[in-house]
Amino acid sequence: MKIMVGLGNPGKQYEHTRHNVGFDVIEELSRRFNIPLDQSKLKGLYGIGFYKGEKVLLLKPLTYMNLSGESIRAVMDYYDIGLEDLLVIYDDLDLPVGKIRLRQKGSAGGHNGIKSTVAHLGTQAFNRIRIGIDRPQNGMSVPDYVLGKFHKEEQLQIQDVVQKSADACEACLERPFIQVMNDFNQ
Template identity: 40%
Template sequence: MADSLYLFVGLGNPGDQYVHTRHNVGFMMLDALAAEQGAEVNRSKMQGRYCRLRLHGAQAILLEPQTYMNRSGECVRRFVDYFNIPLSRVLVLHDDLDLGCGRIKAVARGGAGGHNGIKSLVQHLGSADIARLKIGISHPRGVDGQGRQPVERYVLSPFSPEQRQQIEERLPLVQEAIRLFIQEGIGPCMNGINGRGAG
């Protein structure tokens, strides 16, 4: 673990119009993690915005692909190849509609589940064995409790103030997940994180 290089990928869309949207919760978490360390995700390379720092005794890159969500894998593949990072040291943070808002779930692998960013990662990395930290954004609900906002519009809409607070309150758990991932691996990370706090 000492001096090993880890890659933490936040998924989202570039551009000011997407900054506070639900689909950009991966970017939001990485920005908050960097700020906690007195850093900023503001360097540009290979179609990504990134920073390098030390986390829990290891070297880490925080990466926000700037290729738009459905092409995220292109940027991530470049970073994996350029820095020679094994997939076992890659953790992807992304939104998940099937989890209540603010719920955090670590997984070792799996299909895309309709998430275009994950679909692109699997395609370009050639494997579904990619550790992920899912951040719940909940399903869209109609105002009258009957109709539902289309998913595409919902994920590209800003969080409500209440949801934003729920997400921000989960930052310590995300930090703990990253510590466990670095120090012990994805298995202990799953055991230590999943089920803590329902959303």
């Protein structure tokens, strides 16, 4: 079984904020794959279904960003899912809005959700899709920025990048990750 995890924060006030773009991708995959997110346990909201014969689990950890690894580890242990079948989708301050970058491993780069994931998995070697949200301007604090909504002029870019990220996730179910990485990182 493959597991695709979008990082974000639970609650209405965080919907469609920069920090929740991972959740947005999982919701798009839920729609595309017709896999309802209807199970709430193991500190997450998730659904299990099939896409082109491949069993897929879509997960939104409900632990808040800084503790994301707790839910990921719990779900992976419960369903006996290996690291090679994990894909984590999250926001990245170091990429411009509208850009995505696929990687097989790497540091947390200051991202608390990834720090938690690395701590709970005991490795930095897992597949990921980083979605650019850019850095705050005009002295705005990083927490205020990431918990804020996208500006009106960024809305179309974000809609496009959510679709592109979902396309990459879909491709990961059909081809080796390294091939998908090469295709989408151009």
